[in-house]
Amino acid sequence: MINWRRYIPEGTRDILFQECSGKIELENILRKIYIDSGFLEVISPTLEFYDVFSGENATLPQEKMYKLFDSQGRILVLRADMTTPIARIAATKLRDIAHPLKLCYTSNVYRLNESLNGKNSEFTQSGIEIIGVKSIKADAEVIITGIAALLKCGLKDFKVELGQAEFFKAIMEEIDLMDDEKEKLRRFIEDKNFTALSELLQDKEDKIDEKNLCILKELPKLFGDIKVLDKAAELTDNVKALEALESIRKVYNIIQSTGLSEYLSIDLGMVQNLNYYTGIIFRGYAHGVGGSILSGGRYDNLLSQFGEEQPATGLAIDVDSIMAALENSESKRAKNREKVLIYYKEDSFKEAYSKAVEFRKNNIVAELSLMDSEEEAMEYAKKKGINRVIKIND
Numbered sequence: 001m002i003n004w005r006r007y008i009p010e011g012t013r014d015i016l017f018q019e020c021s022g023k024i025e026l027e028n029i030l031r032k033i034y035i036d037s038g039f040l041e042v043i044s045p046t047l048e049f050y051d052v053f054s055g056e057n058a059t060l061p062q063e064k065m066y067k068l069f070d071s072q073g074r075i076l077v078l079r080a081d082m083t084t085p086i087a088r089i090a091a092t093k094l095r096d097i098a099h100p101l102k103l104c105y106t107s108n109v110y111r112l113n114e115s116l117n118g119k120n121s122e123f124t125q126s127g128i129e130i131i132g133v134k135s136i137k138a139d140a141e142v143i144i145t146g147i148a149a150l151l152k153c154g155l156k157d158f159k160v161e162l163g164q165a166e167f168f169k170a171i172m173e174e175i176d177l178m179d180d181e182k183e184k185l186r187r188f189i190e191d192k193n194f195t196a197l198s199e200l201l202q203d204k205e206d207k208i209d210e211k212n213l214c215i216l217k218e219l220p221k222l223f224g225d226i227k228v229l230d231k232a233a234e235l236t237d238n239v240k241a242l243e244a245l246e247s248i249r250k251v252y253n254i255i256q257s258t259g260l261s262e263y264l265s266i267d268l269g270m271v272q273n274l275n276y277y278t279g280i281i282f283r284g285y286a287h288g289v290g291g292s293i294l295s296g297g298r299y300d301n302l303l304s305q306f307g308e309e310q311p312a313t314g315l316a317i318d319v320d321s322i323m324a325a326l327e328n329s330e331s332k333r334a335k336n337r338e339k340v341l342i343y344y345k346e347d348s349f350k351e352a353y354s355k356a357v358e359f360r361k362n363n364i365v366a367e368l369s370l371m372d373s374e375e376e377a378m379e380y381a382k383k384k385g386i387n388r389v390i391k392i393n394d
Helices: 017-036 083-092 136-153 165-173 179-190 194-203 210-221 227-235 239-257 302-306 319-328 346-361 374-384
Strands: 047-049 067-069 075-078 101-110 122-131 158-164 264-267 280-286 294-298 312-318 339-343 365-368 388-391
Touching (some): 017 101, 017 319, 083 312, 136 239, 158 165, 165 179, 194 210, 227 239, 339 346
Parallel strands (some): 339 388
Antiparallel strands (some): 047 075, 067 075, 101 122
């Protein structure tokens, strides 16, 4: 039997030294942005009941969750995302608190990811939720806060794509297809698989009218700047679909008024998790990172799963992906602070400690040497990359 004592599970990693400090710095930057904007911080348990994450509004299949049993045989899961536990908290412990609720969090989440896709099974989510208001002002504030957060972290080369879950739903309501056929259609559009989409639509031509057939063929191509909305509006006369397009335009205009529209684009082929999302949806991408660094949208039905009817919208930032994006950018946050090593004899500790405190007040990393000889201290400093060695005389 193999002894795994010296190893860690697949999908996890140790975070060391400067990378560790950089991650904590990013988390603190994000927390400050949220709190300065009036959001209140919450932490949910690492262990939740499986029932919290199951149901028709679930965004993650159960096979992607880490499951275990408690002493009474009940199924528990490691926290698979943060939005669902926050919905539970809002619907139970915070139902009598003044609304709208503005909540924020930074916590690790756990999902079984295939090692080939490069994602870890443990990663850090940081985000915000606005609960109890349906206005697009809430959607706009969430996206603006997300953009401001990415900029404050040091990212410049990124885009946030806007979509609308109700646009695709409205078109699907007019089409007489089986649920599994609609899911295939959705998946091909989401993946921008033009060949498979064309074959499916050709096979179902007798069940789809010409106008809807045309817009479904075009849907994966409907991405780009704000003009995409005009093009989409010309392709449909579906009232609900047109209302969905108008909601995107309103959110875009609000964000544009803040001078942040350069970070926006439109993608009407963004049709993921339609059982969960009920309005504006968005995803953020950065140069050099394969997956999304930020995602979110409106989810007005989730809280009803916990017995409370409340509209809600929010976002989640993948802190680990932000770190990867910064690593690939020219504006890396990591700045080397000056470091000194203070070598002293045992009877000079008081003076050495006072000197270290003085250095630290000036933002200099000051480490007290634990070596017995000056030569050992010099060698240690060299290996550790410490700029200077200060010797305290007897």
